[in-house]
Amino acid sequence: MPGFIQDKLEIKFLILYIAARIEEPAPFDAILDLTLCDDAIDYFDFSDCLADLVRTGHLTLSDAGLYALTDKGRRNGAACESSLPYSVRRRCDKNLEEWNRRLRRQRQVKASVEQRPNGTYTVRLQLTDDKGGVIDLKLMMVDQAQAKAVAKRFQEAPQKLYGRIIQALTEEHE
Template identity: 70%
Template sequence: MAGQGFIHDKLELKFLILYIAARVIEPIPFDTMLDLTMCDDAVDYFDFTECLRDLVDTEHLTLSQDGLYSITEKGLRNSKICESSLAYSVRLRCDKNLEVWNRKLRRKSQVKASWEQRPNGTYTVRLSLDDDAGSLMDLKLMAVREDMAKLLANRFRQSPEKLYGQIMNLLLEDSQGGKPKG
């Protein structure tokens, strides 16, 4: 193992990888697994790749066709047994990093924006916003050019809650442009 840190051998590194895989809310790519695992200064890239491959070979993790890693039942069982072997400070750093990553994953699953070309050459832009209870908004718009469709999708991703609020206010205000009723 490289550098100064709490992870001293490949077995501890495998425990760390399982700890992370057990707490991430959806399958993740190699780069993300690497970033999350580098929370300890002693983790070495080459040891990491070897341990990750070993965990897939021993069926503690799966690797999808899309290159996403996820934990198996076997991996979950072993992670629970071994997590106390990890240094408390390493677990704290992991938990902090995982909280940030999981928040990004939740946000990505709640805010969706896509476009597709119609047979007539225009584009349909689909914008959707969900929360933990379900769908808040599902909106389809027509754009005449692809660059406009991309712009609409990108702007929606930046502040979907603001757009949702503006639409609600417009629909709720009275016919003279006054404040929303209710």
């Protein structure tokens, strides 16, 4: 199936459309994946367009390799986004929804492992929501493998751990 995007100008409009809806600055690969929602776009045209948007001040590129929309990019993108085919915008919106959901989860669920001077490990588990901290728990683990396993399990299902802690702390004792 041929794509709807016909030229580099439309690719630039699409990149600006995406950059305006992504919740935080994003790396090259993320913007590429989100932009490739149309079959007519290829990697080389995308790369050229992204570089042009940075060069013209529509996007910034941080030292960490993250792209962000500028005020100029926001204004010009908003003025041109209606020229993008509806089906392309719909596909982008669906992909952006999933991307932004993953970004929110990364911000809300954190786990880290740090070695202590005595050779044991501290696992820090953090869960937040849009109102602030829900849980901030530090646990001592005897070895790194155990610490990493606890951190991984927490990141997969933090709500389970939270629920079990609340249940353990609020249930009646016999």
